Amino acid sequence: MSYTPRERVLAAMNLQKPDRVPLMCQFSIGSMMQQLKPSPAEFWYDGDVFASGLVELCKRFKFDGILVSLHGHSPGWRDNIVSFNKLEEGKQEIVFTDRSEFHSWTDLPMVKYFNKPVHKGIDEIDVENDVPGVIDYIPVSQDLYFKIDKDHPFDIFLKLKEMVGSEYSIHGEITSPFDYLLDLLGYEQALISLILNPEKCKEILQKFTNGITVLAKEMCKYPIDAVKISSPFAGMGFISPEHYSEFVLPYESQFIKEIRNCGKHVYIHTCGHIDDRLELMQQSGASGLECLDPEPVGNVDLEDAFKRIGSKMFIKGNIDSINSLLYADDAKAERDILKIIETGKRGGGFILSTACSIAPMVSSERLDMLPELIKKAGRY
Amino acid sequence: MxxxxxxxxxxxxxxxxxxxxxxxxxxxxxxxxxxxxxxxxxxxxxxxxxxxxxxxxxxxxxxxxxxxxxxxxxxxxxxxxxxxxxxxxxxxxxxxGEICKRGTFVIGTVSGDLHDIGKNLVSMMIEGSGWTVVDLGVDVKTEKFLEAIGDNPGCILGMSALLTTTMESMEKSVRTLREVYPSQKIIVGGAPLNNEFAHRIGADLFAPNPQIAVEFINSL
The missing domain is CATH 1.10.1240.10 (Methionine synthase domain)
Structure with a gap:
């Protein structure tokens, strides 16, 4: 029986085995830029340009699904620009009234605020006024935000649906309340606050969770098959399993339940070392896990992960984008990927993917290996 | 006592x-x-x-x-x-002068990279092992590293990068620093790095965690 790309991904997320292992990596913004060489600022801000890029890359590398890592593009993004300067090829500087942004083909935009607001301390935070009730931004990276246009929060999913119909599995992305907390207080201050003022942290987390739940439920009304939860700070590199149980799990579980009630799949993306908390992550009720970085970036053994959680969760991973794709020679890359395909096939629901996003400088030739190796070894 | x-x-x-x-x-x-x-x-x-x-x-x-x-x-x-x-x-x-620091450790996140939590953890641990720390901050250009080495003769240098793309900046900085200060001790760290990379670019040590950096500089 032959599957469409979308059916293949859906089967894996339903813990079934389709015709072959599905392939669906998440591109970093830098990786998309490197492959497409677009106008970098337009690629970041313009929903049409971004959607076209996602579809182009999905088709070019024969992926079975599209992850939409940014949503809420504003058609009026140019309105507040003070100046737009084209620098050398692939580099642009945009100046807004409050900040300058450097966009390039290399990686995420770099933002410099003219008067960077100082983070309030945990005791100074007024939950009512300082924590937004409506989530209208994505904390993409340190000092980098993507504003969600309240009038166009999910237009991109409609654009994609128009472009690819039901051929590919489309996934949305939301960010964990834990990330919003870290962003609100500053990373170090937030992590200390987990210890010094845990109750206030929980109040803040709950308010963020309420807003994120609304956002997630709205997103589920659009033509997507799954929601990815971006939760990069919830691993062993930052917090203990006890803190995970206290400050991450109870909050992510709330909107995971709502997403599942909407009939959509949901999977958690936590980078790095997570071997000590796979079962805790399963308790969230999520239908899948993403990343599961192997050594040395993380510490997850794929076979062991399937044994521990594979009967209840699908796994999307776990190619080391740095050591198996970016810096490996062809022989090592092929060896590593084939091993993951073989292990994944023996497991339950499995989607072949890079653990974390595809690193920007991974070559197109290396990405072409992925569908080739699936063709060679990925049939069930 | x-x-x-x-x-x-x-x-x-x-x-x-x-x-x-x-x-x-x-x-x-x-x-x-x-x-x-x-x-x-x-x-x-x-x-x-x-x-x-x-x-x-x-x-x-x-x-x-x-x-x-x-x-x-x-x-x-x-x-x-x-x-x-x-x-x-x-x-x-x-x-x-009744007690002395062990030496000076200069640290910064390389050009193009704004991440600082790893750098800050290393700074704290090294300061805690008795060193003076000069923190150059994030997005540090090669010239600033050069200037700091010039201002702190005999210092040990630490460089951090969290992004695979800024590993390139790190490589450029290390190579330039080596030309001017061939015997400068340089420690590099950051999630995407490894020993092989550190060796290739001419750094003295890849520190996968702060304690490895502490042990290294205290052994010099």
Whole structure:
């Protein structure tokens, strides 16, 4: 029986085995830029340009699904620009009234605020006024935000649906309340606050969770098959399993339940070392896990992960984008990927993917290996 | 004296900053590193003993526990706060020359990279092992690293990169620094790095965690 790309991904997320292992990596913004060489600022801000890029890359590398890592593009993004300067090829500087942004083909935009607001301390935070009730931004990276246009929060999913119909599995992305907390207080201050003022942290987390739940439920009304939860700070590199149980799990579980009630799949993306908390992550009720970085970036053994959680969760991973794709020679890359395909096939629901996003400088030739190796070894 | 040394050490290891700190819960209401260090000095314990027998070994234990993933970032940050509170009593002794730092460690996140939590953790642990830390911040250009090395002869340099794309900046900086200062000791760190990369670009050490950096610079 032959599957469409979308059916293949859906089967894996339903813990079934389709015709072959599905392939669906998440591109970093830098990786998309490197492959497409677009106008970098337009690629970041313009929903049409971004959607076209996602579809182009999905088709070019024969992926079975599209992850939409940014949503809420504003058609009026140019309105507040003070100046737009084209620098050398692939580099642009945009100046807004409050900040300058450097966009390039290399990686995420770099933002410099003219008067960077100082983070309030945990005791100074007024939950009512300082924590937004409506989530209208994505904390993409340190000092980098993507504003969600309240009038166009999910237009991109409609654009994609128009472009690819039901051929590919489309996934949305939301960010964990834990990330919003870290962003609100500053990373170090937030992590200390987990210890010094845990109750206030929980109040803040709950308010963020309420807003994120609304956002997630709205997103589920659009033509997507799954929601990815971006939760990069919830691993062993930052917090203990006890803190995970206290400050991450109870909050992510709330909107995971709502997403599942909407009939959509949901999977958690936590980078790095997570071997000590796979079962805790399963308790969230999520239908899948993403990343599961192997050594040395993380510490997850794929076979062991399937044994521990594979009967209840699908796994999307776990190619080391740095050591198996970016810096490996062809022989090592092929060896590593084939091993993951073989292990994944023996497991339950499995989607072949890079653990974390595809690193920007991974070559197109290396990405072409992925569908080739699936063709060679990925049939069930 | 032993009693003070032991208690200061425990306070730092447990992240007990001062008497008002609610952390750790089992030490609530008890004096922390700040009070104990002040009291120890008043009772004739030498600043040097406090530094070398209590504070530095305590941070070493913290570093080992973090390396083994038995302590996590929030706890380590509290330990560093406790260390700093104790250190505030020792400042006059450093100024007078009665006690000395082991040397100077210059650190920065490389050009194009704004991430600082890894850099900050390394800074805290190295400062806690008795070094003066000059933190150049994030998005540090090669010229700034060169200037800092010139201003701090004999320093050890640490460079951090969290992104695969900024590893390229790191490589460029290290190669340029090597041309000007061939024998400069350089430690690099960051999630996407590894030993092979560090060796290829000419760094002396890849530190996968702060404690490896501490052990390296203390061995020089």
């Amino acid at each position: 032993e009693d003070f040394i032991g208690r200061i050490s425990i306070s730092i290891q447990k992240g007990k900053v001062d008497i008002n700190s609610p952390y750790p819960p089992d030490m609530k209401g008890q004096p922390g590193a700040f009070e104990l260090t002040g009291e120890a000095l008043e009772n004739g314990v030498s600043a040097n003993d406090i530094l070398t027998k209590a504070m530095i070994p305590a941070m070493g234990i913290v570093g080992d526990l973090f390396k083994d993933k038995k302590l996590f970032v929030p706890q380590v940050l509290m330990c560093a706060k406790a260390m700093n509170s104790a250190m505030s009593h020792l400042k006059p002794y450093f100024s007078s």
